[in-house]
Amino acid sequence: MNVTSKYSDTLKKYPFTLSDGELTEKINKILDNGFDKNNCQEVYKKLYSCIDLTTLNATDSREEVWKFTEKVNLFEDNHPNLQNVASICVYPNFAKTVREALTVDVKVACVSGGFPTSQTLTEVKIAETSLAVADGADEIDIVINLGLFLDGEYEEMCEEISEIKESCHGAILKVILETGALESAEKIHQASILSLYSGADFLKTSTGKGYPGASLEAVYVMSNAIRAYFEKTGNKVGIKVSGGVSTVEDAVKYYTLVKEILGEEWCSPTLFRIGTSRLADSLLKAIEDE
Numbered sequence: 024m025n026v027t028s029k030y031s032d033t034l035k036k037y038p039f040t041l042s043d044g045e046l047t048e049k050i051n052k053i054l055d056n057g058f059d060k061n062n063c064q065e066v067y068k069k070l071y072s073c074i075d076l077t078t079l080n081a082t083d084s085r086e087e088v089w090k091f092t093e094k095v096n097l098f099e100d101n102h103p104n105l106q107n108v109a110s111i112c113v114y115p116n117f118a119k120t121v122r123e124a125l126t127v128d129v130k131v132a133c134v135s136g137g138f139p140t141s142q143t144l145t146e147v148k149i150a151e152t153s154l155a156v157a158d159g160a161d162e163i164d165i166v167i168n169l170g171l172f173l174d175g176e177y178e179e180m181c182e183e184i185s186e187i188k189e190s191c192h193g194a195i196l197k198v199i200l201e202t203g204a205l206e207s208a209e210k211i212h213q214a215s216i217l218s219l220y221s222g223a224d225f226l227k228t229s230t231g232k233g234y235p236g237a238s239l240e241a242v243y244v245m246s247n248a249i250r251a252y253f254e255k256t257g258n259k260v261g262i263k264v265s266g267g268v269s270t271v272e273d274a275v276k277y278y279t280l281v282k283e284i285l286g287e288e289w290c291s292p293t294l295f296r297i298g299t300s301r302l303a304d305s306l307l308k309a310i311e312d313e
């Protein structure tokens with residue numbers, strides 16, 4: 024058996040049969056039953072602790088990233104009863120700055136691998152990842168090679184992810200599917216399965232750059248892929264919702280889908296994250312308003 028058929032065979036073990044109409048119906052049913060009970064202060068607090076607080080601007084500088092980190096440091100003095108965000112997510116050239124500035128127990132996450140397009144040489148992706156980890160990154164967020172995936176070149180796509188995983192040297196690897204660039208729910212399902220079998224510790228929806236961000240459909244499909252993979256292998260992989268998540272209502276909807284599909288165990292920063300540059304203040308306001 025050659026390697027290409029290995030990945031095609033893996034996909035055959037995870038058939039996808041939902042029509043778009045059925046997908047919408049299933050999502051609506053989960054939200055009708057679960058949204059109201061999750062729309063409460065306890066969940067808002069949990070959601071805050073699941074945030075990957077993100078700054079990914081072309082204009083980011085060491086000084087700005089340092090100030091960004093200081094706000095996270097001060098959070099615990101100002102909100103002694105709340106759990107801090109899970110991580111600060113930056114470009115890899117700021118790993119050292121965040122690591123040096125952090126005085127609280129929050130992870131350093133770096134986008135890598137030619138983020139956000141993933142259009143660079145594998146060797147560059149590996150070097151970028153190793154250097155970010157050496158500079159203090161605990162977590163690495165990379166995008167799949169979308170061109171390879173859409174061309175059906177699964178072997179090359181998966182081998183590259185596995186090689187980058189090795190260059191993480193134990194850091195958590197989040198694999199971004201860029202779901203807004205995929206053509207169907209079935210493609211999102213297939214990209215999920217391939218990424219899971221390539222060593223992803225988290226599946227992540229979107230980069231927040233250039234394509235539509237997270238959607239309920241994507242999170243439903245990815246959560247079900249993670250569940251099916253867990254049932255077959257016993258491996259628990261996390262899910263990160265990102266790209267355009269800015270309202271408390273949207274965050275609670277995503278939480279509700281993940282909780283109903285994957286269960287309570289997935290509802291903590293170990294297995295659930297929201298990557299966002301905009302949600303934190305709204306969530307904090309909702310916590311303080313209640």
Ligand SMILES: O=C[C@H](O)COP(=O)(O)O
Binds near residue numbers: 230231265
């Ligand atoms: O990885 C996280 C995303 O880039 C954040 O996207 P956002 O700026 O739309 O919240």
